[in-house]
Amino acid sequence: MSQRDGFGSGFVAGAFVGGVFGGVIGALIASRxxxxxxxxxxxxxxxxxxxxxxxxxxxxxxxxxxxxxxxxxxxxxxxxxxxxxxxxxxxxxxxxxxxxxxxxxxxxxxxxxxxxx
Missing domain, CATH: 1.20.5 (Single alpha-helices involved in coiled-coils or other helix-helix interfaces)
Incomplete structure (x- = not known):
């Protein structure tokens, strides 16, 4: 059960971190x-x-x-x-x-x- 309890918060945190990294990488590529x-x-x-x-x-x-x-x-x-x-x-x-x-x-x-x- 402990795995299920942390799934929602981990999913949201991963989506947020992935969005930030994706945005930074896209901005670097576009500027170059x-x-x-x-x-x-x-x-x-x-x-x-x-x-x-x-x-x-x-x-x-x-x-x-x-x-x-x-x-x-x-x-x-x-x-x-x-x-x-x-x-x-x-x-x-x-x-x-x-x-x-x-x-x-x-x-x-x-x-x-x-x-x-």
Missing amino acids: REPQLLAEEERELTESLAEAKRIAAKRRQMKASESESSGIETARRSLEDKIAQLNATIDEVREQLGNVNGGLPQTIGDRSLTKDS
């Missing part, structure tokens, strides 16, 4: 890395970030052009509808004016014919 490798890793990271920004900018441009083209298409359709409405209105006005003007020349023409006879 060559500065050239660090600079190269930093440059690669910077280049990958720049590439990611370029890709994101291209995607934004593509989305903007797609939304602009759909906006342009909507505006074009709207303009075509308005032009059709204007043409219909112009035709109606021509018919109304044609009836008014069409009646006057006939009566004037009829009068001129009656006077000549």
Whole structure:
């Protein structure tokens, strides 16, 4: 039983000591890395970030052009509808004016014919 009683405290103490030693060894290894490798890793990271920004900018441009083209298409359709409405209105006005003007020349023409006879 004595072995079981000390197991929990020994396990916690061993985990703590192992964590401390592991941290110290990791810090020593990290500090001994060559500065050239660090600079190269930093440059690669910077280049990958720049590439990611370029890709994101291209995607934004593509989305903007797609939304602009759909906006342009909507505006074009709207303009075509308005032009059709204007043409219909112009035709109606021509018919109304044609009836008014069409009646006057006939009566004037009829009068001129009656006077000549």
